Amino acid sequence: MVLTTARRGLLLGSALRRAGFAQTARFTNGVRNNARTLARSNLGVLGSGARGLASYGESTNHRGPKADRGLGGLGGLGSGTIAALAGLATALSLGALSLIQPDTVAQTEGNAPPNPDDLVKKAQVPGPNECAPGGNRAQRCPLGFPYFSRKEVSKHKHAEDRIYVTYKDGVYDVTEFVNMHPGGERILLAAGSAIDPYWAMYQQHSTRQVMEILASLRIGTLYEHEFKELEASISLDDPFANDPPRANLGAVRCQKPYNSETVIELIPDNYITPIPMHYKRHHHPVPQANEADFRLVLAFEDANILQVSTEDLRSRFKKHEFPVTLQCAGNRRQELNKVAPVQGLEWDCGAISTAVWGGCLLRDVLEFTGFGDESALIERAGVKHICFEGLDKPYDASIPIDKALSKFGDVLVAYEMNGAPIPREHGGPVRIIVPGHLAARSVKWCERITASKGEGHSGWQRGIAYKGAPAYMRTFDGVDPETLTSVQELPVNSAICLPRPGSTVDVDDGSVTLKGWAWSGGGRNIIRVDVSVDGGKTWQGADLGRGAEQGQNRAWAWTFWEAEVDIPPELRKPGVELDICCRAVDVSMNHQPERPEAVWNLRGIMNNSYHHVAVTLVREEEDNEDA
Amino acid sequence: MVLTTARRGLLLGSALRRAGFAQTARFTNGVRNNARTLARSNLGVLGSGARGLASYGESTNHRGPKADRGLGGLGGLGSGTIAALAGLATALSLGALSLIQPDTVAQTEGNAPPNPDDLVKKAQVPGPNECAPGGNRAQRCPLGFPYFSRKEVSKHKHAEDRIYVTYKDGVYDVTEFVNMHPGGERILLAAGSAIDPYWAMYQQHSTRQVMEILASLRIGTLYEHEFKELEASISLDDPFANDPPRANLGAVRCQKPYNSETVIELIPDNYITPIPMHYKRHHHPVPQANEADFRLVLAFEDANILQVSTEDLRSRFKKHEFPVTLQCAGNRRQELNKVAPVQGLEWDCGAISTAVWGGCLLRDVLEFTGFGDESALIERAGVKHICFEGLDKPYDASIPIDKALSKFGDVLVAYEMNGAPIPREHGGPVRIIVPGHLAARSVKWCERITASKGEGHSGWQRGIAYKGAPAYMRTFDGVDPETLTSVQELPVNSAICLPRPGSTVDVDDGSVTLKGWAWSGGGRNIIRVDVSVDGGKTWQGADLGRGAEQGQNRAWAWTFWEAEVDIPPELRKPGVELDICCRAVDVSMNHQPERPEAVWNLRGIMNNSYHHVAVTLVREEEDNEDA
Incomplete structure (x- = not known):
């Protein structure tokens, strides 16, 4: 009843091909090493960040609860562990896990994805009484897999011991799959434990293809009483339940996270896109910030320098207001898909809209913080990027320093959209607006601006998500994303x-x-x-x-x-x-x-x-x- | 022996087609009106410029002699007339007369252009005793044309009286041709008089095609004694005689003015192009400036604000030095010619070179002059362009204010090339270097920098020379150059x-x-x-x-x-x-x-x-x- 490793490999291969993954495949050691480096450095950031913030108690609190929230679903962890994991979570969020929604949606709309158990039943020819790598077991579940305890699963967190995860009551060996995971090593967040809380967040996993891949990796089943315990401890509340209500005016390319186009045929009628019609591109559930408590932290690497309220932004800096067109880098992706399959949401030509954004100039805020145009500090400290972190962790992005500081760069720390406070849906209370760049740099719900030597750390900045790859690169297998250039300005x-x-x-x-x-x-x-x-x-x-x-x-x-x-x-x-x-x-x-x-x-x-x-x-x- | 108007028309048409002019044709009224406007405003500039310079006596002298020199060839004019004409000369230098060298050179290299008389002899079938529009004359020259006096010719300066010019002893009716002249109305400088001094300067006229066109326009011959007087009064000294000696290392696309490529196969050996190998692109004879006397004038519209010596530039401002690639906008024109005939020098891919340029930042000089980044003056006065005038009148060019002022624009007021003073050939003593733009904006022998509401006035800025025209525009006939965008940054x-x-x-x-x-x-x-x-x-x-x-x-x-x-x-x-x-x-x-x-x-x-x-x-x- 249990598959041989070879047969599992074949099944996985074919499932991957069906899911269009053959070309996306695994990340290199370069990336993995980098992930480790980042893990260390990000933990460092957390540590010294906390130190730096000591004099701004509120801000520490501000970061704390969010870290808790993000990993709350794992439950039962001491607060020290949570803090450590929070760092790890940020650190490992390198790949592009949230970027494979495209086929996802095509699949989820209409047909509910199948249960992996059904797929196992259908696909697998029961073999002889072989042993899964998990051990030699007499007792087997009705599907023919050996039973595991959660403790046994938890011992398999590293490649040298094999890497196991659970989904519902199934136990899966993802050791080989890690390198093929489009979301990169983020999958390791669940190593030795349940992936269910993550998939509740990243619903792009709810497709037939993903379930097929999963089925091919199955090696066991949790003891029934252990599964019941686990189920009780995991909160699988819909993380998108709190998203704002929407009119669904344009073509919806993904419901969770929500992604919709503007109404293309109405574009010519509205030079300034009415807010309900503005295209929406989310990577996560829409966070909710209390404007009164909201603080924007200005930092230099891991040292926090200043925190400002939206009231500070309004009262201390000159207000600037002008129309800016935001365009998703993936706009018009549909047409590329006709040449050969690509990853990402199938945008037509409506992932673009224009609003009048109002706020203060980033350069004024940086000047106030001591990182002005003429500040020798910038050059002495080797600052080359300004990074923006959103409330929707682990999202971040960065822009080159010259764009941030140039008098002619017009980067806004925005608090108004079309003359009113920015709606939650579009990044309120504070959103960065980087005119002339792909919209992914205009970070929504921005709570932290960092002057830094390096680019932002997330997969949306350093991963393959928004990199300039050549037409002849038909797989990312063996490609170090750091060797590809981050997209900033878009072409004509x-x-x-x-x-x-x-x-x-x-x-x-x-x-x-x-x-x-x-x-x-x-x-x-x-x-x-x-x-x-x-x-x-x-x-x-x-x-x-x-x-x-x-x-x-x-x-x-x-x-x-x-x-x-x-x-x-x-x-x-x-x-x-x-x-x-x-x-x-x-x-x-x-x-x-x-x-x-x-x-x-x-x-x-x-x-x-x-x-x-x-x-x-x-x-x-x-x-x-x-x- | 004299052609009918109709036959002349046919001959002209076919000569134009052979010369590739059928598609270049005439300028619109818009341009002509504009030329007049500019004539007025430039005369104004001269006037108030002189006023403004009164306190900088040297500078007035500096502009004066050059104006004289430029028109010296006309000879015998009072100094008041010269001053007036100098304004007119600048004002009318709108078109692209110096821009038709391409086929020119292909023709001049090897074969000397024919004498128009020979062409007339060959091409024309003597007709009955017809009359040229010039009048009814009994006496005819050996070629069969009626004789004219210089005084008679001088009465024909405007279209309503027909426009005549002389070349050697030939009299030509250019009334219809004015609108087809690639150099635009500049030809009117010679209306009613000799074009010989201009052609000595713009030797791109020395081609078979131009001579054919000329022959087709012939209507008469100067009385022999009058021609001898004229010949004696015109100085046809080669204006290029004073050009620097050259090694002719790369392909020479035009000798006068001198235009040559770098050595394409040697490019990969020299990241920094050795100076003798740097491509050269001149529009005029190479001017000679005495560095000790040289003064660079900084101005706001027609008010002179400051003048600086090269020593001032070296001692008062911080020196910056970095490699900049200059590329002629016409680089790789050869390939376009294979699609359909185009105007301009037939550059291969070697009208590009890189030197280490050294000098002070334009923004520092502007700051010192009161037009700094933060100066409200710029906005209040509506300054949108910084204009550069070269010693090779009427050359000028301008760049947008943001490029000039941006800390990240790196525009140089350069006095060094590859570590040594800039050679005369490359624009010494002072050349503007506008990195990232077509090289035509890096004005050589720069003697005047003006903060202005409008672009530079020359044909190389406002004319069709460096404008972005669409592929379906197969003629400039009826096109107002002001409706086309001036090229600044070049594409990848x-x-x-x-x-x-x-x-x-x-x-x-x-x-x-x-x-x-x-x-x-x-x-x-x-x-x-x-x-x-x-x-x-x-x-x-x-x-x-x-x-x-x-x-x-x-x-x-x-x-x-x-x-x-x-x-x-x-x-x-x-x-x-x-x-x-x-x-x-x-x-x-x-x-x-x-x-x-x-x-x-x-x-x-x-x-x-x-x-x-x-x-x-x-x-x-x-x-x-x-x-």
Whole structure:
């Protein structure tokens, strides 16, 4: 009834292939060593951070409870252990566990994922009375696996002893899988214990593929009374239960964590996106901060320097307010998926929105903290990055120091969105706004800003999540993410919002009206948008609308465009499919690349190839002949 | 013997087409009006400039003589007239007269251009005794044209009276041609008089095509005694006679003004280009400044604020020194010419070089002048550009204020190149270095820096010379250059230096070693270079060498790369032509566009499509079988 190691390997391989993991695979030793280094250094941060915060008692309390909360689900641990684990949790949160939602969602919407037990029953041909690596056991569960105690499982935390985890009452050997886990070594947080609390948080695991992989790794079953004890001790309350209510206006790409696009066809109507329509991109449950108690800590590496309330931000620093377009690096990922499968949410061209963000300039706050533009400290201390930590641990991100300090960088410590306090959904009470960069750097619910020699530590900064990988890198197996460059400014991009794909155009109109957005990173103004209705054979210029008037090299918001294009006479027949496309050029004279193949990358980010929309010509009947 | 207007028109049309002018054509009224506006405002500048400089006597003298020198060739004018004309000369120097050297040189190298008289003899079938628009004349020259006096010619300065010019003893009606002149209305400087002094300066006119056009416009001949008087009064001394001696190391694209590439195959050997090998791009004769007398004037619009000597620059401001790659916007123009004819010098990929430039920061000088980063003056006065004027009038260029003032912009007022005073050839004693921008903004022999609301006034800033035009703009006819964006930062680019096109590779080697450069504008680091030996079917990453270590967003110098690429087995046959190509990605994740068609523009600038080099596989015989 128990599989041989070889047979387990085969089953795992095929499950992985089905799940599209063959190409994502394992992290290198480089990363693992790095994880260990970080584990040490982060524990250090926690320690000295606590020291540094001693004079700011509140802030220590502020960090404390969150650490508890994050690991509360594990239950029954002494507070000392919790503190140590909190450090470890942060330290190990390197990979991209939360980044594999894509296929997830396709699977979860509609069909509930199967129970791994059923899969085991279906997939496994009972073998002879073989021994799992766990030991030689007479007593076997109804599925044919040997029984384990929680204590036995807890002894298997390291590769040298094999690594076991439990899910419900199943015991799984994940030793080989660790290197193939898209979320990297974060899986080790559960080594020797239950993964259930983590999966309640990262619901992207609830897919058939993941369950198949899990089933292939099964080696045992918890004693029934032990499982009942465990079940009682684990709180599996839905961590997303407290998310804000939503109208679901745009296409929802994932419910938990919540990710939805803006309404693409309505983009041209709203230069400033109404808040309910602004796209949403969460990696975790939406945290809830009490604005009155909220403190933003300013730090230099692990030494805390200052903490400010939102009231301080409002009263002590000059307020700045301007429109900024935020765009997910994965926007337009759908099109890359058509070239070859990529990881991540299947965004159309609506993971982009514009709001008027208000707040104080990060450079003013840094200046006040002693890290101003002219501060020799920056150079002497080798500060190269400003890191932002959100309340949704372990999320963090960082930006280069020059962007943070430049008078022309316009990075905001924002507390207003479209003239009102920032809603929780969008990062209130305090969100960083880094204009011109991928939105992942505009850290929501920001509670800590650190001047640092290195980049932020999370997988969203240092992992593969937002790295520039080449088209020929078809697997991350053996790739050290540190050798890839972190995405900051995004390239020039544009998309057609109207007409929408699949719509029809009256052939007798003789022309098509196109509308869309164009935007480039780094504040680079859009100088031109070209459009074509014959797949790029002939082009004409679009009229640039709002956004074209933005200050030079400070075009933080998109530029709207519109064009009336004549349908070439030879195409004017009902049934003909028009291949409409657009391409933009920015002030640095960078062009969009022609084909998605050239920019394809395994993470499916930064697709800025020409945007195509197919529409069909029809002859519309007159509804009212008298009219 | 004299052509009818219709026949002249036909001859002109065909000559223009041969010269590739059919697509370049005439400037719009917008430009012409603009020229007039500028004429007024520039005269104003001269006037108030002189006032402003009154307290800096030397500087007034400094500007005075140059104005004289520039128009000295006209001879016999009172000094008041000269002053007025100097303003006009600057004002009208809008177009791109010096920018049509390309085919020019191809023609001049080897074959001396023909005399227009010969062309007239050859091309024209003598007609009946027709009349030129010049009048009804009995007496005709041996070529069959009526004779004119200089006084008669001088009455034809405006379109309403027809516009005549003389060249040698020929009289030409250029009324219709003015709008087609690639140099724009600058041709009107010679209206009613001789163009000979101008052509001595702009020797790009010495081509068969230009002579053909000229021949087609001929309407008469100067009386012999009048021509002799004129000849005696015109100084046609070679204005380039005083150019520095040169080694002609790289491909010379034009002798007068001098334009030459660096030695492409030697690029990979020299991260810092040795000065004799640095590419040279001149628009005029190389001016000679006496360093001891040299003064750099700092101004706000037309009010002079400060003048400094090179000694002041050295002693009063902190010295900064770093490698900067300068690249002509027209680099790699050759490839665009293969798509469709473009204007400009036919650069291969060697109009790029790197030197260590030393000097003080422009921002420090501006700060000292009262236009610092924090100066409210900048905002209050609406300053948006910093303009640089060179000694080679009427050359000027400008950059956006944020580039000039940013701590991270690193714009230099340079006085050293590779550790020594800047040679005259490269802009000494004082040259502006604008890292990350097209080299045309790094104004040589800079004598005036102006904080201004508008861009620089010359054709190289406001004209079509360095504007971002779309691929579908096949003529500048009817295009107002002010509607096109001035190029500043250049897009990501790369090229293969080795092997060189047309070289051979030993098929038995099984692989090819590629070397080249990559660079992007705006200090954007090169994060990757991909190479292919099968025309882009398969790619691999190149190793990044020197330059990859540059500071984040301050990669002002190129990045060298190298790759050893296996030749695909199916191509390993003698006689096979390998299509080797490369493409780079910068830190803002901008990619090079795949095909030159997508970036083609009439001016032939900013070609950053994939760079291709064709080499042939051969089986090399063993030279020495014992070896």
